[in-house]
Amino acid sequence: MISRTVTIINRLGLHARAATRLVNCSSQFQSEIIIQKGTRSINGKSIMGVLTLAASPGTDLLIEADGADEEQALESIIRLINNRFGEGE
């Protein structure tokens, strides 16, 4: 299992469409993806789970990936978040 902390930097935070992109990204991999915000942790392949994080800009999330393709999974998720979910701002 590997993990990394990433900060939400897009202007609108982790809103519905961004959450969908995150879940689509996580679901491409076999590894289990767990996302933690503070003491709360959710399944990174569940849209409702991701939405209930209500992660606004500036929020730190701990992304955990566990499985055969964990390195690629973690890398892809971190890249998506750092690329502001492709929103440009």
Place this chain on the structure above:
Amino acid sequence: MSVGIVIVTHGNTGASLLQEAEFVLGRKLDEIPTVAFNQVSDGLDGLDKIRATIEQVDSGEGTLVLTDLIGSSPANLVSRVLDGHHAIMVTGINLGMLIRVYNYRSESLEFIAQKAVRGGVKAVQVMQK
């Protein structure tokens, strides 16, 4: 005086729910403004609209803000303006929640918020024949 109520949703969902609640109750639901959030055109500009509407309906008893999808932009923007206002947000609006809220309009803000959650949850059931 009674608690102010504001509905903030994606598009016209809030206005439609309000219209149907009025049909069910058979009367006009006074002074419940709706804010229709448009993801593409509003962005963070929605903040000002939401803030102004919350302040507009607060007669001193506070404001209950009903939103649709938890974690989505309408709910995220409302959560940003809760600070500094006597206001509570309840997510997951449905007709059951809206009707329940209106029936307890004369109660305190905290009480109505709890009633909203219970009304909303009670309206969601699995049925099969």
